[in-house]
Amino acid sequence: MYFRIMRAAKLFPVLVALAFWTPVAFLSVLLAHNAMLYFTHGGDYGLVIEKVVAKRDVLWHISLYVHLITGTVCLLTPLFLFAKRFFRNGIGIHQYVGKLYVWITLIFVCPTGLYLALYAKGGLVTQVGFVVQDFLVGYYSYVGYRSIRQRDKALHFENMIRSYAMVAVVLSFRLFHVIFFVLSVSYETNYAISQWLGIVFNLLFAEIVILFIQSKQLKVKRYETA
Secondary structure, three states: OHHHHHHHHHHHHHHHHHHHHHHHHHHHHHHHHHHHHHHHOOOOOOHHHHOOHHHOOHHHHHHHHHHHHHHHHHHHOHHHHOOHHHHHHOHHHHHHHHHHHHHHHHHHHHHHHHHHHOOOOOHHHHHHHHHHHHHHHHHHHHHHHHHHHOOOHHHHHHHHHHHHHHHOHHHHHHHHHHHHHHOOOOHHHHHHHHHHHHHHHHHHHHHHHHHHHHHHHHHHHHHHHO
16 A cells, blocks of 8 residues: 555656646647648738738748747747756757757847737737737746856756746637637737736746745755755
8 A cells, every 4th residue: 555655656746747748748739830831821821911011021021930930949849858857868968959949039039029029919918918928038048048057057947947938828828818719808808818817827837836846855855854
């Protein structure tokens, strides 16, 4: 009986991780597939045919496609960066992919995201929401990179969790958008609420994860010093 309980205790974190990462991975791949449709439909898809600005602004076009490609990379790479087995068995690869994530975020994702935010649907409230999201992605990515350069692994890990949480707003935004669509909320209001709810929800979730990890590490330290 004791051994069964111990096995269940060891298995529980794995099941929790699977319950979280499986839908995240599925939605990320689904969103990546959706992004690729912009390249396979000859410019007649999604935002390109919805936006008036798309017909006259070359910079908007460039920003959109750069954001789609680099944003997809940033959405998918953390699925490997946060994997314990990948981290333990390939620290060199982890560092390389991590640098790739940070620099793509700072050089491509955030600048193009800020420009696209100026033309976002849902009015000023939504536009400000996208600007805030882009700023937080850039800020947390930079602080996370700087902290690992200063050999502060704990601060690095915490800020990279926050960074990915802000990148993953693109997923929670769509989930909230579907919920409010079913509830018959008007389109612009839905867009604004979903964007801000995505930011707040993901930030809170990131902080809960960080607190959980900190409490777990504290228990280990207490056990080791006992």
